[in-house]
Amino acid sequence: MVLLAAAVCNKAGKAIISRQFVEMTRSRIEGLLAAFPKLMNSGKQHTFVETESVRYVYQPMEKLYMLLITTKASNILEDLETLRLFARVIPEYCRNMEETDIIDQSFQLIFAFDEIVALGYRENVNLAQIRTFTEMDSHEEKVFQAVRQTQEKEAKDQMRRRAKEIQQKQREMAKGGRGSSMNSFGSSSYSRNDTSSVIDSSIIEPTSKPSYTAPSKPSGPSKALKLSTKKKDVDSFVGMLESEGERVVSVNKTVNNAVTKASTPAIDQEGVHITVEEKISVTAGRDGGLQNLEVHGIVQLKINDDKFGRIKLAVQNNDGRNVQIQTHPNVDKRLFTSSSIVGLKNPDKPFPLNQDIGVLKWRFQSQEESAMPLSINCWPSENGDKCDVNIEYELEQDEIELEDVLISIPCPTGVGAPVVGDCDGDYSYDSRKATLQWSLPVIDSSNKSGSLEFTIAGHPDDFFPVKSPLFLKSLILKDVVTVDGQEPVKYSKEVLLYVDKYEIV
Amino acid sequence: MSLAEQSCYTLINVPMDSEPLTEMQLRQDLEKGDVKTKIDALKKTIQMILNGEKMPSLLMTIIRFVMPMQDHMIKKLLLVFWEVVPKTLPDGKLLQEMILVCDAYRKDLQHPNEFIRGSTLRFLCKIKEPELLEPLMPAIRQCLEHRHSYVRRNAVLAIYTIFRNHDFLIPDAPELIANFLEGEQDMSCKRNAFMMLIHADQDRALNYLSGCIDQVTSFGDILQLVIVELIYKVCHANPSERARFIRCIYNLLNSSSPAVRYEAAGTLVTLSSAPTAIKAAASCYIELIVKESDNNVKLIVLDRLIALKEVPAHEKILQDLVMDILRVLAAPDLEVRKKTLQLALELITSRSIEEMVLILKKEVVKTNNVEHEDTGKYRQILVRTLHQCSVKFPDVAPVIIPVLMEFLGDQNELAAADVLVFMREAVQRFEQLRPLVLSKLLEVFPTIKAVKIHRAAFWILGEYCTSGEDIQQVMTLVRQSLGEIPIVDDEMKKAAGEVQDEEIQSGGAVQRLVTADGTYATQSALSTSSVRKKDEMPPLRQYLMEGDFFVGAALSTSLTKLALRYIHLHKDAKKQNSFIAESMLIMATMIHLGKSGLPTKPITDDDVDRIANCIRVLADRSDFMNDIFNKDCRGSLSLMLAAKIEEEKAVQEAAEKKVVRVHADDPVSFTQLINRTDLGTGENMFELTLSQALGMTNKKDSDPIGSTKLNKVTQLTGFSDPVYAEAYVNVNQYDIVLDVLIVNQTSDTLQNLTLELATLGDLKLVEKPQAMTMAPHDFCNIKANVKVASTENGIIFGNIVYDVSGAASDRNCVVLNDIHIDIMDYIVPATCTDTEFRQMWAEFEWENKVAVNTNITDLAEYLQHLMKCTNMKCLTPEKALSGDCGFMAANMYARSIFGEDVLSNISIEKPAHLGKDSPVQGHIRIRAKSQGMALSMGDKINLSQKKSLRPGA
16 A cells, blocks of 8 residues: 555645655645545545545544545555544544644644654554654653763762862962962863863763763773673662652663664674674563573674685584574585585675675574573562562573663552562662562672562562563673684674563563 | 655645744744744744745754754654755755754764654655765664664665665665564564565565465564565566465465455456456455445445456456345445446346346345435335346346336335336337236336326326226226316315315214315314325326326326227227217316316416317327327337437447457567566556556657647747746646746846746745846746646736846836636546436536627537537537537536536527528536636637637638
């Protein structure tokens, strides 16, 4: 289907606003809209008109018409569904459904229309989604802004401290009887520093994440360093925010985000760069059993230097578990199965330059509990009309290290915040989403297990599914050697693992 | 690029009643105001730009003071603003300020707010300038990996459009998206990615599809829809692939989403013309029609079914499905039912006719119970269908007739009239059916309620009752329906006896009142009883009392026929005489009544003549008159029927002629030898309709430039004016482009030369042409767009204003000649049925009467001339116009491309007393819904009929 335009017309059929979804000239659309009132038929029981070139589908609404202009081959069933959605959007913004109302809210309507149709094709959205999309209420943005505020504050504090120190030094120097001209120069340079710090906090605090001047183009010295500092920041500002009454919802999201973003440009890349990326999704039963665990992995190869276009990778797979490995169609499959070497089918052809090419893919699926990186046990017990809930986690595999684990527990709505008794790590309660968020900065072999205890009015069933969108950092054992004409090549490597879904149902 | 040619995504019609804000005020608000004022000012700015104002000075203000704001509303409004604002200089170069904007968008693409990212990406779909997009590419790529599906799906779209417009910016887009698609879970993202592959790299799309072809049924509906689209496209471009996908399409035919089923059915038909495939598709369509409650769906899907029927090979398959199609009749909408019956009728065969008649009979019975505004019309359609069934298959007529006869007693005149037309045909054409029809007709005659039906029924009875018994029975019926004769005496008696009735009534003997013959008086004390009395008047007498004597005249002719026949049958002179006497009495009493002044209207002279004629025929009883009455009448009927059948046949033949047959000398095309471009014989339906809808399929200029273009050049100023201008008027469907050539004929430099245009009529100037400077003896072209909203005579006028450099004088001004817009460009001949014409004629408010003033001396020639110069189509059939009788009346009809109807009726004559060379006289009436249309059409006729004088003179 191709939807050309959506318009709101008044009783006489004159278009008040119209939004086009495909490229068309102004005269054309105006012509089409001008023709509509004359074609519109009243008294018939159907609401579409076909002309030689287009089809109009409309729906009367009190004093207005919602009109869609589509191509003639367009799918009428689909169009009608879209039309109904459009018609339901209008009362959202215009209470009186009158012409003046539409004009007042024209931009809001246009924004909403944009969410429904993309390039002439219907998007799969409902009214609630349209609302969220147009409201643009993003948690990530809030978190980001909070981070910025803390950074600013810290920077200011530090600046003040430094200023004091310098003043002190100056005083000492003055005592020491140095020249006064030097003195004045120094002070002026510091005052300049004072103003610039707001703009570029990295001058004062080089270890912190680069601030808002380039908000999402991380250019810190290295990924690891950046992460850890960021995390520290997060911890501090979350506490602060909460004391200010701000809701902080999902800390991990920003962190996760930052990492994924950072992962692409990443560390200094050699002539050959290999990225190993794994995604894990887990669904576990509430009594501890694992329902499904799936790991998708991909090895991506990026050749940055055309000298190394023709290479082979020797891969060693130490994992004895049932891992299905697939190679890219262009990769010589036989070579891989026989000697675990990844090379192109046509050895004379080089790998394309400066592109991430997935050469290997694997999928691992299991229902064995031991394969799960982190098991979560939730024990709700009824106690009168209240409910005591005990949640504990346990790291199943010692060799991995989990960072920024966040466990969110759905709580029954309308019964107030839960009373948390005992907690390893931090917790916060998001009253809007009615979830209790339990966050743990790092889980490794030193703190293999932990627990959280809280009491809230409700029923045990209310506390599922527990979701834990956590970020894992681990190393997958892979030995990689690159060979070109049996000559070793320098390469860089990056290993990532993130979590798609981690759910206890 | 002018505003009208630029692609336009937003239209807001703001009533411009309030004083528009000046640029100054807006700048102040944008610069200094708080968030709310800024939002308002930004909205105003966008609206003004949309209305064609140019505000270049605001650009920098917005970049400096509005762009850095973090408010979401402002961010979204800015996206719209950048959409509408001109981004290039007039010479096509990018504005320098746009670099700043570009940087802001790079930041927004990395904004932590996923919705801002998403909407920015969507905005980028509308950006055309590669210079702007280039720095954004890395950021766009990154968004593909964003955690939030909202961002990803918009990123895919952005990449898609960028790749489509400037593939050098992202040459690896197909690969990128293909990889993305592999790892994607979200349905919307998958759909968009897949869609992108369909358009950008079909092979990859196919690869992906083959990978998941077994899971297709589990996909979401929007994804299924694009899969169907892909299959359609692939199979269209490469028919050898068809086999691979039939299975998949068949699976989709059972999808849970009706939209997918519909689309799949459409594609299946193009994939295969095997009977099973067609049948599956057709059943799917039928199922959709029956299940979907929406009338729009029903109608459009029915259209698809009808289109399916057009292919001769498919018709056979559909014929088997007639019974299923008839299930659609359960829908309450009249249009749907009409279409369904039409389709069913065309598909009917001798095998299915009986079943169909049964179903139709059931439908007829159903309409008796339901009283709805459309029931009457529906019944009429049913009757027509049954009628046509029995014409096509005479065998079923005996079954149909009894059913149809029931309608004669119906309140609804339409259905009953149709039944009688059918009866007349049946009686004439199928002799064996006559006794059945007549006995049935006699049976239901007393229930007939409408005067027209009575008249027609009398005619049939009079014409076809041949046995003595029947004739006697008709006579009794007539007597019954007339009441006691002579009518006048009876009526007088009634009027006198009213008092008695009144007394009886007060006496309480209600029963006597019921049996009383009824009176016309209404002075009764009890209104209820008087109404009842009125009702009880025999039908025929009531008509007569109301002054409708035409039925009387018809009755007289029928009686005459019967009487003449009766004489032949019965040799007994006494009987003969008594019958004739009775007939004559009836006729005489009718004339008497007509003259008595009792009825509300007296009898007309025509009716008196007719009735008197009949009496005379009966008195004379000459063989000559006998022949006329009993043979020639029937002869003319059969002539008419024959003519009708012939006409139908001609129509059918014409329809059949359209069927493309392969001629013997047609070249045989081998699939293997055809090159790719030729293969798309039937163009891709999706793209075809899209380009149609966007108005890109411009009419091909078949004529060489010289003949057409030069004809449309209008000279705007004189040759000796300091500035010479001429315009080429190019009329598109909804707009007029004026291509004005301006020549500086002076040896001065003309500064600030502006073409100022204004319009009269329903025209609107889309944008003001810009001012320019012209060197001595320089020339330039200026384009101006004018929007047309309806068919009306429009005039564009204006002037050219300029300053002479160095001169201290005021601005100089050259007034331009008016440009008249010819409405004939908008009028296309159209057809409508007779009833539609009459209905419109009655509805339309504006009439323009134009007197004929021409030098044409031949009536037909005049009509031809008129048709040619007004683009109207003559609705009156050729036959009715043929012959030469000195006068002519014809109806003409046309429709504008804006959907306005225009009707005209011409009544012209050639007065005999003025001689052979006298011109045609008369007048033309034009009717239209709008005044402008009627007036302009009249003007056009006035002008063109005068014009025809010139070549002769």
